[in-house]
Amino acid sequence: MSKVVVVTSGKGGVGKTTTSANIATGIALLGHKTVTIDFDVGLRNLDLVLGIERRVIYDFVNVIRGEAKLHQALIRDKRVENLHVLAASQTRDKEALHAEGVGQVINELREMGFEYIICDSPAGIEKGAQMAMYFADEAIVVANPEVSSVRDADRVIGLLSSKTSRAEAGAAPVKTHLLLTRYAPGQVKKGEMLGVEDVLELLGIPLLGVIPESKAVLLSSNKGTPAVLDEETDVAQAYLDVVYRFLGEERAHRFIQEEKRGIFNRLFG
Amino acid sequence: MEAFPSNGAMAESAVSAFTKSRAAFDLKGVMTSLTVIRLKSRDLNLIERQLRAKVMQYPQFFQQSPVVLDVSEIEGGVAGFPLAALVRALHVCRVVPVAVTNIDEANRPMAMAAGLGVVQLSAARPAGDPEGEGRTSVSVERIDDAGGRPLSDSRETVRVDRREIHARAERAERERQREQVERTPTPGPRTPGPSKAAPPPPPSPSRAAAAAPTAHRAPMVVRQPVRSGQLVYAEKNDLIVLAPVNPGAQLIADGNIHVYAPLRGRAVAGAKGFTEARIFCQRLEAELVAISGAYVTSEDIPSERRGKPVQVYLQDGKCVIAAL
Numbered sequence A: 001m002s003k004v005v006v007v008t009s010g011k012g013g014v015g016k017t018t019t020s021a022n023i024a025t026g027i028a029l030l031g032h033k034t035v036t037i038d039f040d041v042g043l044r045n046l047d048l049v050l051g052i053e054r055r056v057i058y059d060f061v062n063v064i065r066g067e068a069k070l071h072q073a074l075i076r077d078k079r080v081e082n083l084h085v086l087a088a089s090q091t092r093d094k095e096a097l098h099a100e101g102v103g104q105v106i107n108e109l110r111e112m113g114f115e116y117i118i119c120d121s122p123a124g125i126e127k128g129a130q131m132a133m134y135f136a137d138e139a140i141v142v143a144n145p146e147v148s149s150v151r152d153a154d155r156v157i158g159l160l161s162s163k164t165s166r167a168e169a170g171a172a173p174v175k176t177h178l179l180l181t182r183y184a185p186g187q188v189k190k191g192e193m194l195g196v197e198d199v200l201e202l203l204g205i206p207l208l209g210v211i212p213e214s215k216a217v218l219l220s221s222n223k224g225t226p227a228v229l230d231e232e233t234d235v236a237q238a239y240l241d242v243v244y245r246f247l248g249e250e251r252a253h254r255f256i257q258e259e260k261r262g263i264f265n266r267l268f269g
Numbered sequence B: 001m002e003a004f005p006s007n008g009a010m011a012e013s014a015v016s017a018f019t020k021s022r023a024a025f026d027l028k029g030v031m032t033s034l035t036v037i038r039l040k041s042r043d044l045n046l047i048e049r050q051l052r053a054k055v056m057q058y059p060q061f062f063q064q065s066p067v068v069l070d071v072s073e074i075e076g077g078v079a080g081f082p083l084a085a086l087v088r089a090l091h092v093c094r095v096v097p098v099a100v101t102n103i104d105e106a107n108r109p110m111a112m113a114a115g116l117g118v119v120q121l122s123a124a125r126p127a128g129d130p131e132g133e134g135r136t137s138v139s140v141e142r143i144d145d146a147g148g149r150p151l152s153d154s155r156e157t158v159r160v161d162r163r164e165i166h167a168r169a170e171r172a173e174r175e176r177q178r179e180q181v182e183r184t185p186t187p188g189p190r191t192p193g194p195s196k197a198a199p200p201p202p203p204s205p206s207r208a209a210a211a212a213p214t215a216h217r218a219p220m221v222v223r224q225p226v227r228s229g230q231l232v233y234a235e236k237n238d239l240i241v242l243a244p245v246n247p248g249a250q251l252i253a254d255g256n257i258h259v260y261a262p263l264r265g266r267a268v269a270g271a272k273g274f275t276e277a278r279i280f281c282q283r284l285e286a287e288l289v290a291i292s293g294a295y296v297t298s299e300d301i302p303s304e305r306r307g308k309p310v311q312v313y314l315q316d317g318k319c320v321i322a323a324l
Helices: A016-029 A060-064 A099-111 A127-134 A147-160 A165-169 A185-189 A196-203 A215-223 A234-246 A263-268 B010-021 B044-057 B083-092 B105-113 B205-211
Strands: A003-008 A034-038 A083-086 A116-120 A138-143 A175-183 A207-212 B031-039 B065-070 B095-101 B117-119 B161-166 B220-222 B231-234 B239-241 B250-253 B257-263 B266-269 B279-284 B288-291 B294-297 B310-315 B318-323
Touching: A003 A016, A003 A127, A016 A034, A016 A083, A016 A116, A016 A138, A016 A175, A016 A234, A060 A099, A099 A116, A099 A127, A116 A127, A127 A147, A138 A147, A138 A196, A147 A175, A147 A196, A175 A196, A196 A207, A207 A234, A215 A234, B031 B095, B044 B083, B065 B083, B083 B095, B083 B105, B105 B117, B220 B231, B231 B239, B239 B250, B250 B257, B257 B266, B266 B279, B279 B288, B288 B310, B288 B318, B294 B318
Parallel strands: A003 A116, A003 A138, A034 A083, A034 A116, A138 A175, A175 A207, B031 B065, B065 B095, B095 B117, B220 B239, B231 B250, B239 B257, B250 B266, B257 B279, B266 B288
Antiparallel strands: B031 B161, B279 B310, B288 B294, B310 B318
8 A cells, every 4th residue: 555755844954855865764774665755846856866966867747747657757766666766857847746646646546556656845835835735645844943943844744634635535644644854962952943832832733853963964965865875964863763753663763862972982983 | 607507407407598698687695793772662753763862873874774673562562553654754964764673574564665685583682782772763782893892782772782683694714724623503693681791890791792792602612733824714603622822822702711731822712803712722822812902922921920821911901911
């Protein structure tokens, strides 16, 4: 039974594409046939972050408009066998998306046997974001521990309970999870940053995980290799925890407390 | 519109398509507010004199206003009442009767003969009726005055009470942002009754009874958090919220608002002018609270009330934020 998962936030720049790339990669590494779709028509990034930008021939909008078949547009990741990518169009804009077309593509992906369909939403709450969330079964709401991000996340959570196919049909609601990214426990301790409890009090949805602020994200983005493929880094560990939790396994939350730096780290770190 | 509908209604739709192309008019249902004159005396001269006095006193109220005549309390019954003559007399006063209400089947023809329609309204009298029975010829009692003040004092001999008439139900769909909001079924014709008992000061009977939008109605109850950008409107009703109201959310009620959780968004009670409305919350962190037009923004909330359980009510036209 395939699951459509939207990664959304409202606020821009909080880590949706990074999260989509890493979670899709992680789920695929664990053996599930996964596809990730870039809904940011006109400002596509997912292909860059996954390092497949040089192989894009046909895109999501081509498929919706019938200019290409889905199997022609789908790009198979060379490193991870179960991972496929459907890139966004760079020349068109979000008006090219419509519910009927998007729905057809998603149905076709389901028929092709994809277990997880990860929709990378653009920022905002207009067409692109609406289309990305419309067919979702589950949602990962990404937020930074920062007031504007939390306000926007709240807005988006409200939209998930009304502007989706499930809401309109009166079906079981979209299962929402919170992913707190760019978390810096040191700053939280100093009172400079919102803590996990503060954010949860305002948003009131289950916490899927906390991803620490890390240089690894920038480096992996520039290399086109999702952080999760380099298991050594804290970001990779955090995203792997998230993937396991998402798939139903219990994992203790790490990266919420400031880590105690050992003597060697303090000397040489 | 299908040219060839599959259910075999081809002939019908062809006819209606034909008439549509040549339609001389459209039919539409609307809701409107009309004034009711509840007749008491049979003496046309007395009625005319008193109504003239009323018209002179409040000319803007009577500019060719359409009115409905309630004939249920005419002394001696409506049979034989000079309805057509009354209509002419009212026209002279620039009052235009359009229909009769509370008339029995047997007497309906006289309405038609006088050129009046027949409507069904709630038969109940408003409570707190300051007028005694039998002394007056016509009743005029202003309800729903936006400022909450009665238009007439209790010694007026002419009273008119204002109710809503639902002519046809073509309600525009109000977009609701959340489907989990529990809505109570809309009751039938509204029966004004005594207002909900409020903590001191008790409002004076006539205007409170009439203006309370929440009498005899189960409140709207919301159990899910109200999120940023969502709007909840309890029309003619109280609103009870059992979960947090987030910044950027809006609560509006024609009646009272109760939030048994932190209130961080906006709350507007008594939205249609009910100045006796109150707002209650467990933790006041609101961006704005307002009662019937008077408002207080977050920066003007007294610091000792911020974050505490409060009630908000109007006193001398200003919002008072009191500890709960």
